[in-house]
Amino acid sequence: MNSVLVVEDERHLAEGLRFNLEAEGYQVHLAETGEAALELLSGESPAFDVVLLDVMLPGKDGFSVMSELRQSGNFIPTLMLTARGRPEDVLRGFAAGADDYLTKPFELAILIARIQGLLRRREWLRTSLNHEAPNHGAAPQANQVTPPPEPKGTFTFGEKGEKSVHFDLLELRVRGQKFPLTLMEANVLRYLIQHEGAPVSRKAMLEEVWGLHEDTDTRAIDNFIVRLRRYIEDDPTRPRHLVTVRGVGYRFVASPANRPERTVRGGQV
Amino acid sequence: MVVAGRRKSIAFFIALGIGLISVIILLYVGWVLFDWRSGILLFLGVLLLAVIISGVVLNTIFLVREIRRNEQHNAFINAVTHELKTPVASIRLYLETLQTRAVDETKRKEFYDIMLDESDRLLGTIEQVLRTGRVGGASRKLSLAPINLGSVVEECLARARTLYHVPPESIAYLPGPEVTVMGDPDEVRAAVSNLIDNAVKYSESDVKVTVETAKVDGKYVSVRVRDQGVGIPQGELKQIFKRFYRVPGQLATRVKGIGLGLYIVRSVAKRHGGRAWAESEGLGRGSTFVLQLPIIK
Numbered sequence: 001m002n003s004v005l006v007v008e009d010e011r012h013l014a015e016g017l018r019f020n021l022e023a024e025g026y027q028v029h030l031a032e033t034g035e036a037a038l039e040l041l042s043g044e045s046p047a048f049d050v051v052l053l054d055v056m057l058p059g060k061d062g063f064s065v066m067s068e069l070r071q072s073g074n075f076i077p078t079l080m081l082t083a084r085g086r087p088e089d090v091l092r093g094f095a096a097g098a099d100d101y102l103t104k105p106f107e108l109a110i111l112i113a114r115i116q117g118l119l120r121r122r123e124w125l126r127t128s129l130n131h132e133a134p135n136h137g138a139a140p141q142a143n144q145v146t147p148p149p150e151p152k153g154t155f156t157f158g159e160k161g162e163k164s165v166h167f168d169l170l171e172l173r174v175r176g177q178k179f180p181l182t183l184m185e186a187n188v189l190r191y192l193i194q195h196e197g198a199p200v201s202r203k204a205m206l207e208e209v210w211g212l213h214e215d216t217d218t219r220a221i222d223n224f225i226v227r228l229r230r231y232i233e234d235d236p237t238r239p240r241h242l243v244t245v246r247g248v249g250y251r252f253v254a255s256p257a258n259r260p261e262r263t264v265r266g267g268q269v
Numbered sequence: 270m271v272v273a274g275r276r277k278s279i280a281f282f283i284a285l286g287i288g289l290i291s292v293i294i295l296l297y298v299g300w301v302l303f304d305w306r307s308g309i310l311l312f313l314g315v316l317l318l319a320v321i322i323s324g325v326v327l328n329t330i331f332l333v334r335e336i337r338r339n340e341q342h343n344a345f346i347n348a349v350t351h352e353l354k355t356p357v358a359s360i361r362l363y364l365e366t367l368q369t370r371a372v373d374e375t376k377r378k379e380f381y382d383i384m385l386d387e388s389d390r391l392l393g394t395i396e397q398v399l400r401t402g403r404v405g406g407a408s409r410k411l412s413l414a415p416i417n418l419g420s421v422v423e424e425c426l427a428r429a430r431t432l433y434h435v436p437p438e439s440i441a442y443l444p445g446p447e448v449t450v451m452g453d454p455d456e457v458r459a460a461v462s463n464l465i466d467n468a469v470k471y472s473e474s475d476v477k478v479t480v481e482t483a484k485v486d487g488k489y490v491s492v493r494v495r496d497q498g499v500g501i502p503q504g505e506l507k508q509i510f511k512r513f514y515r516v517p518g519q520l521a522t523r524v525k526g527i528g529l530g531l532y533i534v535r536s537v538a539k540r541h542g543g544r545a546w547a548e549s550e551g552l553g554r555g556s557t558f559v560l561q562l563p564i565i566k
Binding site: 010012013015016017019020023056057058059061083084104105106107108109 | 347350351353354355357358359361362363365366369370376383386387519522523
C-alpha cells in the first residue's frame with residue numbers, strides 16, 4: 001500500500017484529503033507544520049511514497065520545507081498544493097524542488113491523477129534500475145519532433161564524453177562526481193538536449209516542460225538554468241553547454257569544441 | 270510581487286527626490302558663478318536651500334512610508350487570497366467527495382457541518398473586506414439608532430461560542446449597568462465581534478476570555494475584552510490598529526487573518542465619537558482591548 005504524507009495546516013482540508021486518499025487505497029499521515037513534516041521525512045526508513053505539501057504553513061513555509069528536503073538529499077516525489085496560483089509562485093515551487101504543483105481550489109480527480117502520476121514515475125524508475133532498461137524513464141513529451149538525439153536513459157556529452165545525464169536515476173555525472181537532479185531540472189535538461197544545437201525559447205520551455213500557458217515573467221526559468229550550469233559547466237559564468245541565446249532563450253551544445261565559438265547572438269543557427 | 274499602482278507611487282517620490290537634489294546643485298552652481306555679492310540673493314538662497322532640504326527630508330519620510338505600505342499591501346493580497354481560496358477548496362473537496370463516493374450517514378452529516386463552517390469563514394472574510402470599505406470612507410452616513418450595548422455583547426458572545434466551538438465558561442461575560450448608546454447597530458456589533466474573535470484566535474489552544482462592560486465618567490461605556498493569550502509587544506500596541514497591519518513573525522502565519530479587524534474596530538469607534546485601544550504587558554502575557562463609546566443620558 002502506498003503511503004502519502006499530507007502537510008496541511010487547514011484541518012478541514014487535511015481531513016477531506018485523508019478521507020479521499022484512504023478511499024483510493026492510500027495510507028495517509030497528516031502533518032500540520034513544516035517542521036513536523038521535515039522530522040517525519042528525516043527518518044532513515046522511507047516511510048512515505050509521496051508528499052502533498054501546502055505552501056502557507058505556520059512556521060517554515062512549504063517553499064523552505066521543499067528546498068531543505070532536497071538539499072538534504074531527499075528526493076521523495078512531492079506535489080505542492082497552494083492557494084497562490086500566479087505563475088511566479090508556481091515557478092518558485094518548482095525551483096524549490098517540487099515535482100508537481102496544483103493550485104487550490106483543485107479538482108479531486110485531477111489531484112488523484114497527479115499523485116498516481118508521481119507514483120507511476122517512481123515505479124518506472126525502480127523497474128528501470130532493476131532491469132537496466134532505461135527507456136521507461138522518459139517524461140510524457142508533447143513535442144517529439146527531433147528524433148536524432150532523443151535522450152532516453154543516459155545521455156553522454158562533453159568534448160571527451162566526460163559528462164552524462166542519467167534520466168532514470170535523476171542524476172548528473174561530471175568526471176565521476178554525482179549531482180542529484182529534481183524531476184523538473186531533469187525535464188528542463190531533457191527538453192534542451194532534445195533540441196540540441198537549436199535555440200529554445202523560454203516561452204516554449206514554459207509551455208512544454210511546465211505546461212503553463214500564461215503570459216508570465218519567463219525569466220523565472222533562468223534560475224533553473226543557473227543551477228544546471230553550476231553542475232555542468234566548468235566555469236558557470238562562461239557557459240559552453242547551456243548557452244544563452246539573447247532575446248530568445250537557451251541552446252544546448254553537447255560538444256562545444258566542435259562548434260565555432262560565439263555563435264550565440266543571432267537566434268537561428 | 271508586483272502591485273503596479275503602488276510601484277508608481279514610489280517612483281513618484283524617487284523622481285521628486287532626484288528633482289529636488291538637482292535644483293540644489295543648480296542653485297549652488299549659480300551662486301558660485303554669478304551673484305555672490307548681493308545680500309538679498311544670499312538671504313533668498315539660504316531660504317530656498319532650507320525649503321529644499323526640508324523637502325528632501327519629508328520626501329524621504331514619505332518614500333519609506335510608501336515602501337512599507339507596499340509590503341503590507343502585498344502581504345494583505347496574499348492573506349486574502351489564502352482566506353478566500355482555502356474555504357472554497359474545502360467546500361469543493363467535500364462536495365466532490367459527496368458526489369463521487371459512497372459516504373455513510375454520520376460522515377455525510379459531518380461533511381455538511383464542515384461545509385457550513387467553511388462557508389461561514391468565507392462569508393466572514395468577504396464581510397470584513399466589504400466593511401473596511403464602508404467604515405473607511407467618511408462620506409457614508411451612519412444609520413443611528415439607540416442600542417442596548419449589553420444585548421449586542423451577548424449576541425456577539427453567543428456567535429463566537431458557536432463559531433469557535435468553545436464552551437460558555439471559556440468566554441465569560443461580566444455585565445455592567447444597563448446602558449444605551451446611539452449608534453449603527455451593524456457597525457457596533459461588528460466592532461465587538463472583531464474584538465472577541467481576536468481574543469479567541471490569539472488565545473490559541475487555551476481560551477480564557479473575559480468581556481466586561483462598565484461606565485466611565487458617566488459619559489462613556491467601555492467594553493473590555495481580556496485574554497490570556499499571546500500578548501502584544503509594547504511597540505506594536507498602536508500599529509496593530511492600522512489597516513493591513515499584522516505583527517510580523519511566526520504568529521502571523523500561525524493565526525490566520527487579513528489585518529483588517531482592529532482597523533474596523535478603531536474606525537467604528539471614531540465614527541461614533543469614541544475610541545479604541547490595546548493594553549498588554551508583553552509577549553505571552555495576554556492582552557486587553559477596550560472599545561469606548563459615548564452613552565445617551
